[in-house]
Amino acid sequence: MPRGVKKIEVIEPESFFHKYLFFFVVLFILFFVLIFFLIFSLSLGEVEEVVVKSKCGDGSFYNTCSLDEPYYCENGFLFERASFCGCPERLNKEGDSCFSNYYKEPRTIDLKYILRGEEGIVDFVVYEGLTEFLSKQPRDLFYLGDEEPLRRDFKLKDINQEEQRLAFMDLVKKIQDKSLIKDDQARIAISLVQNIEFGASDRKIKFAGGEVDYSRYPYEVLSEGKGICGEKSTLLALLLRELGYGVVLFYHEKENHESLGIKCSLEESYKGTGYCFVETTGPAIISDSQIAYVGGIWLNSIPQIMIISDGISFGENNFYEVDDANTLQKIRTGDWVLFGGSKFGELKEKYGLVEGYNA
Numbered sequence: 001m002p003r004g005v006k007k008i009e010v011i012e013p014e015s016f017f018h019k020y021l022f023f024f025v026v027l028f029i030l031f032f033v034l035i036f037f038l039i040f041s042l043s044l045g046e047v048e049e050v051v052v053k054s055k056c057g058d059g060s061f062y063n064t065c066s067l068d069e070p071y072y073c074e075n076g077f078l079f080e081r082a083s084f085c086g087c088p089e090r091l092n093k094e095g096d097s098c099f100s101n102y103y104k105e106p107r108t109i110d111l112k113y114i115l116r117g118e119e120g121i122v123d124f125v126v127y128e129g130l131t132e133f134l135s136k137q138p139r140d141l142f143y144l145g146d147e148e149p150l151r152r153d154f155k156l157k158d159i160n161q162e163e164q165r166l167a168f169m170d171l172v173k174k175i176q177d178k179s180l181i182k183d184d185q186a187r188i189a190i191s192l193v194q195n196i197e198f199g200a201s202d203r204k205i206k207f208a209g210g211e212v213d214y215s216r217y218p219y220e221v222l223s224e225g226k227g228i229c230g231e232k233s234t235l236l237a238l239l240l241r242e243l244g245y246g247v248v249l250f251y252h253e254k255e256n257h258e259s260l261g262i263k264c265s266l267e268e269s270y271k272g273t274g275y276c277f278v279e280t281t282g283p284a285i286i287s288d289s290q291i292a293y294v295g296g297i298w299l300n301s302i303p304q305i306m307i308i309s310d311g312i313s314f315g316e317n318n319f320y321e322v323d324d325a326n327t328l329q330k331i332r333t334g335d336w337v338l339f340g341g342s343k344f345g346e347l348k349e350k351y352g353l354v355e356g357y358n359a
Helices: 013-053 128-135 151-159 162-178 182-194 218-224 229-242 320-333 340-351
Strands: 071-074 077-080 092-094 097-099 106-115 118-127 204-207 210-213 247-252 257-263 275-278 304-309
Touching: 077 162, 106 182, 106 218, 118 128, 118 162, 118 182, 118 218, 128 162, 128 218, 151 229, 151 247, 151 304, 162 182, 162 218, 162 229, 182 229, 218 229, 229 247, 229 257, 229 304, 247 275, 320 340
Parallel strands: none
Antiparallel strands: 071 077, 092 097, 106 118, 204 210, 247 257, 247 304, 257 275
């Protein structure tokens, strides 16, 4: 080839097509695979949405009996249908309802709750006959040998009282009717108990040769419309257990205060226990353990932990209370918070916080 003449390679169209054919085929396949998975994901989401919408709050599918007799799931709500679903052994069937011999003198009460700033009401029928029956039950426990009485044993005795537990199922179902979101059911139960008036009983009972303050059963707290820290915490423990949550009770002996723990992630839990702190004496934010009590008392001691039930964890999807409790603590300690004054007002409205709640 003469000097200065550059060789030019000519690419034939057919050679160019063959060279890049594989590349185009791979892109084409990937494109259709992507479209397929996108359509499949959307369809799966629609299927899941349909499945969720065709369930009641306790997980029962439409037009089926609940695992808890005599409830039946229909159009998203749970109804008594004893004629079809039957009754628990201790209760008698009357039409579509189940009744106890203690269901006398019925009275409807309205239980208030706050969920993200919205006030709601759960109506519940209490029976004076059952309240009277419970008030006459012996409160002592018998131990053998060198066994020592445990606070937890007395708590479980109150929570496990069968006539009471069966009567509570109607309240549990009404809470489940309020939301298909499991954690919102827990939030409703917690707020409902927090909004029950704080107050001690004026009754005394004989115990160990002396007299002690009478401790109400959870059902009595609802019937009388008030309770102290231990009574309200026991009531909430019963409700959350029946809703399926892992629950403990915290007892601070030094401060003589009882509160509740709901199972949650270890990072968010109270003192690394695996349970998040829940104050029951009044409206409060879940996980907020920095509350000042009457007399300027804080819970600084290590609590006794009483396991009530194993179950699901709270806050796995959207535990917004943790951020709100942290914000509130910054306001308490004087740390800078953008629009701190108005932010506290927002938190009060969101959780129904009352005057006197430490801030």
